[in-house]
Amino acid sequence: MHLIRRQRLQWVILMLVTSSMAVGLVVYALGQNTNYFYTPSQIAQGVAPIGVRVRAGGMVVVGSLERAADSLDVEFDVSDGAVHLRVHYSGILPDLFDEGQAAIVAGVVDANSVLQATEVLAKHDENYMPPEVADTMSAAYREANGLGGDY
């Protein structure tokens, strides 16, 4: 390769390396702040700021969903497998919201360590299957394969 082209190639590589390093350092410095939500464990350990609006994500614990008979108030537990976080919400839940599925809630954790949510989002997992296949898969099989949620 001609000397001048080799020099240009070296410049291009240098540019790629330095820009990657710069962005890598920025990403490293941002660290946890880049996460969209905290896990219930992180909130229990006090990693998440107290008294301000935070987002928490995890699996909606099966059997924990309680709906008020006379209002839109709902309460449920969100879990990351280790810690359960009680969530209170008043409003309409998204279509894909269900027990045993992942959800992300946004709100303030109160003194009774209940998260008073102002927003509930359903988090879909990466699994796609026809209804018949889903029906024939037993709950135990789904758990064992990590289907139906990330946590």
Next chain:
Amino acid sequence: MAMGSTKWQWFYRLGSPRWFYEISGRWLPWLVCATIILLGVGLFWGLALAPPDARQGHSFRIIYLHVPASLLALAGYYIMAVTGAVGLIWRIKMSFMLMKSAAPIGAALTFMALFTGAVWGKPSWGTYWVWDARITSMLILLFLYLGVLALQRAFTSVEAGYRASAILALVGTVNIPIIYKSVDWWHTLHQPATLKLTSASSIHTDMLEPLVVMVCGFYVFYVLALCLFTRSEIVQQESATAWVKALATSESRT
């Protein structure tokens, strides 16, 4: 262009706009046929024949546009960056022309990925938009494409526009692995990848097969679009050359 050694001559012939114009002209009918067949079969198979998803019902079918558009938006950025680098190092105009043509296609595909994602997000997540790592880094990709497009036109000298936008394209490649790995590195609302290179994909075969056809269809469509944009760029930039003038007169006569 200095041709120092015969070793590199094939490389420079590859860089001849006239050669590219002629060979791509021969490819065009095949590319058009393949695009229509693959996208037609893929869309009918995916939208009409594939089973609905157990939890999302029919709304999951947007995957047949969202995933191929996102894949090509990322792959197309590498094409733009590599052709930009080749242009910078060897000062090959042909390579710059390919880079310039890749920008509008990539921008359109990125917009399509963001738009189909938002349309799907409203019924599935409960919101059109969130600022999580995946979606935000994809928005940055759109701005990078638009930045490359703007830089190409920001200079009076075509050559200066090529070089400046190639540098931006190269620096922006850092974003591609970030987009790809964002769902694994951080907690995001966006789900992790369904199509996986190293292990079995977490999608049922009946739904996967039309998706593979759609991805192939988008790849062929990308090549077709790149050829068309590049041919128009060649004719514009080489309008002073004898062969383009001859081409123009012969086409106006027929």
